[in-house]
Amino acid sequence: GQSLEQPSEVTAVEGAIVQINCTYQTSGFYGLSWYQQHDGGAPTFLSYNALDGLEETGRFSSFLSRSDSYGYLLLQELQMKDSASYFCAVRANTGGFKTIFGAGTRLFVKA
Amino acid sequence: EPEVTQTPSHQVTQMGQEVILRCVPISNHLYFYWYRQILGQKVEFLVSFYNNEISEKSEIFDDQFSVERPDGSNFTLKIRSTKLEDSAMYFCASSRTTGGVTEAFFGQGTRLTVV
Numbered sequence: 669g670q671s672l673e674q675p676s677e678v679t680a681v682e683g684a685i686v687q688i689n690c691t692y693q694t695s696g697f698y699g700l701s702w703y704q705q706h707d708g709g710a711p712t713f714l715s716y717n718a719l720d721g722l723e724e725t726g727r728f729s730s731f732l733s734r735s736d737s738y739g740y741l742l743l744q745e746l747q748m749k750d751s752a753s754y755f756c757a758v759r760a761n762t763g764g765f766k767t768i769f770g771a772g773t774r775l776f777v778k779a
Numbered sequence: 780e781p782e783v784t785q786t787p788s789h790q791v792t793q794m795g796q797e798v799i800l801r802c803v804p805i806s807n808h809l810y811f812y813w814y815r816q817i818l819g820q821k822v823e824f825l826v827s828f829y830n831n832e833i834s835e836k837s838e839i840f841d842d843q844f845s846v847e848r849p850d851g852s853n854f855t856l857k858i859r860s861t862k863l864e865d866s867a868m869y870f871c872a873s874s875r876t877t878g879g880v881t882e883a884f885f886g887q888g889t890r891l892t893v894v
Contacts, residue, residue, distance in 0.1 A: 711885050764829075766835040
């Protein structure tokens with residue numbers, strides 16, 4: 669089966685940098701995605717890593733190490749609106765493609 | 780901007796009743812998914828659908844569940860005989876490709892309450 673581990677909660681101050689880690693176990697690994705979800709809303713796509721290394725998209729960056737089965741999401745210049753849940757998700761092909769989500773990390777941004 | 784739309788936004792049903800949740804994926808997308816999220820918990824994969832058939836399903840997706848693409852635009856999830864524990868937010872998602880950058884677009888969800 670698949671499993672993902674990420675911290676349940678992180679708190680940081682406005683303007684700071686925060687890193688949310690994710691470790692995973694799966695067969696048929698294809699890539700690691702990150703989604704943001706505000707309360708009551710739908711998950712929205714942030715980034716996707718299929719290869720090792722860092723992908724940067726504005727204030728958000730995502731990193732993957734396939735050999736370590738590990739990735740992280742880096743949020744810079746935190747804003748209050750970044751307060752949300754962040755899910756890492758493994759894309760895997762186990763006879764069919766599916767995306768399995770981690771339990772989510774609740775980010776609280778304080779003034 | 781194209782989006783995935785889901786109806787209804789809220790559905791209350793009695794235990795044992797059948798419900799159909801409806802989704803209109805983005806028009807040029809080929810892969811469709813249903814996920815559910817019990818309040819306060821993680822998003823759970825239910826099923827993926829491609830080329831008019833189920834591509835993958837999870838252990839949650841038992842015989843009480845079925846999916847259908849009845850026409851060129853709709854994608855439905857049917858729960859035959861609802862149970863209290865089926866109460867959750869159900870998200871439909873679609874993506875254009877399965878490999879490469881797999882940006883899945885999610886609908887706003889249907890909140891199902893079974894009483």
